[in-house]
Amino acid sequence: MIVLRRRIHEMTTSNYEPPMHWMEWEREYKKENYDVDVCEAAGYLQTKLMETRPRLALGMALLFLFSLPTSFAIVVHHAMHMIKG
Template sequence: MAGNRGTDGWDLDSDRVDEDMVVLRKRIQEIRITDESISEQSGWMEWEKEYYMTVYSSDVCELVGLLQRILMNTRPSLAIGTILLVLICVPTSLGLLLHHLMVVSGSVLSALHIS
């Protein structure tokens, strides 16, 4: 093993990957893409297929990297508080929206005299 290591102590030429590594997930995704053939996806527009095949993965990685940089530069309590606030507000807002939709639909149905 020591003979295969580079100057920094890591084996840079190895094809072996750990299951937690991004490289493995990317390889699995590439295999799935070739197996499923994006062209068979009905309902996708041509620009969607092109975007998914070319830059989607890099855009997602950049977004996650940006989020990680922002969270790493903040105090832990602020990051945890922000995440908790979002986790509480989104379901509450959705529930309130559904409640209002039900009230409006009830009003519409009663106006049409349909019970």
Template sequence: MRGSADQNFSGRLVDEGMITLRKRIHEMNMIERNYEPPSDWMDWEKRYYTKYDSIICDALGVLQTQLMNTRPSFALGAMALVAISVPTSSALVFFHLVQLAKTVLAGVPPS
């Protein structure tokens, strides 16, 4: 007997379908708006609105190429470093904001 995970190819088919669905929804929204960005966006956002998908694909292609041309241990190490440093720096910023809020609420000027 086949398990339930085998019937949907371990979720890969669903993930690939969702990417295609999101891309089609984005394209339909652009067509409905005649490729015009929303009026409340800034000028730089309006400039990149129609080229956004190709810019992201190019950037990820460059990243993938660079990772494929490096040793696997170096690529995994770099990804681990980023995965560890982002939450650490976020926690540090949060800690400083909490300390600032405490000093402001206590009426003591920050040192």
């Protein structure tokens, strides 16, 4: 979390310009609120994880870690069957 905040701070201090293919509202959001929102979300997540018991936080992380690749593999498997059939 600290590394993420440091990288966001480095991006804000440099002259970073959004890509030209971004829409105007994306550019405005990036300039005004993006960094603040990301820092608040990272801080909120860090606070909640610090307040929970270690086993619960580890269990949630493992559940999230194992559920996403499994569901992605199932979706890809079904997509391949649809393409073949």
